[in-house]
Amino acid sequence: MPPDLGRNAIFTPGGPSDGTPVGDAEREAIASLGGYTYQVAAAALAWLDLPDGARLYLEVAEDYATLAEQVLSAVQVKDTAGSGSVTLNSENVRDAVNAFVGLVASNPGRQVLFRYFTTSAIGTERKIEDRPGGQPGLVYWRKAAAGADIAPLKAILLSDNYSEVVRKFVGARDDTALRRDLLQKIHWDCGKPDLAAGTTGRSWPRSLSNWRLLRRVGWPISLWFMC
Structure with a gap:
């Protein structure tokens, strides 16, 4: 076991890497995965305000x-x-x-x-x-x-x-x-806004962390996301 990992570690980096495998760039689904991620993020915000x-x-x-x-x-x-x-x-x-x-x-x-x-x-x-x-x-x-x-x-x-x-x-x-x-x-x-920037220029993770504050002052997250 690598010295920098504890005995109870659940996730490990695995063994030494031989480099990133090379595939057909035309078959990569990066854009599709980004679209799915955006859909999930939007649905999560809707769920928070349900x-x-x-x-x-x-x-x-x-x-x-x-x-x-x-x-x-x-x-x-x-x-x-x-x-x-x-x-x-x-x-x-x-x-x-x-x-x-x-x-x-x-x-x-x-x-x-x-x-x-x-x-x-x-x-x-x-x-x-x-x-x-x-x-x-x-x-x-x-x-x-x-x-x-x-x-x-x-x-x-x-x-x-x-x-x-x-x-x-x-x-x-x-x-x-x-x-x-x-x-x-x-x-x-x-x-x-895309996933890289929220409506105020903040990242989505930081924006999501402010959800409880926004709800406390009576601002529905759906309206905040639509601005």
Whole structure:
């Protein structure tokens, strides 16, 4: 046994290393592992703030979801800043809208909320005709949810860029119902911190250590994480 290890040690460094093995760089899953780690960290924060009587589900309804008093809050977590910004034309965004519609259909009698949480910032669609009201689509989504004219955004959601399931969901609703049933139910939380830095520049481990203090002053961890 190496002299620097105690007899009761559980974990040891093993014997001398012959160097790091070399593999196919194209098959390395570093980015994927980073994405999974980010999802787990986000789910852990949600669990810390889970109210009494609520349940947290992992990989059942999206990356994680909470269920409390028949309100299903589903969250997709994407650590995709390295891939660039997101727009209404991004595959992940289209998939998120499709996933929300699917959750609504699969959970009758429940209010479904959907949150798309990503390190990617909101971008601007390349083609002018893909920008509702001439603005970045996800920015205009927020404005339409708050009362702006729905027509420019509705036209895009009814286009072939979105699945038939989404088009049917959108086409079956007038502007008031569409705002209530879709635009106000999906929240685009973009440009969020990565694992290297918290919202105040602190590392996540240090930020997590302050959780009890934040809760003591009545600041829910979910709001702190969303800032």
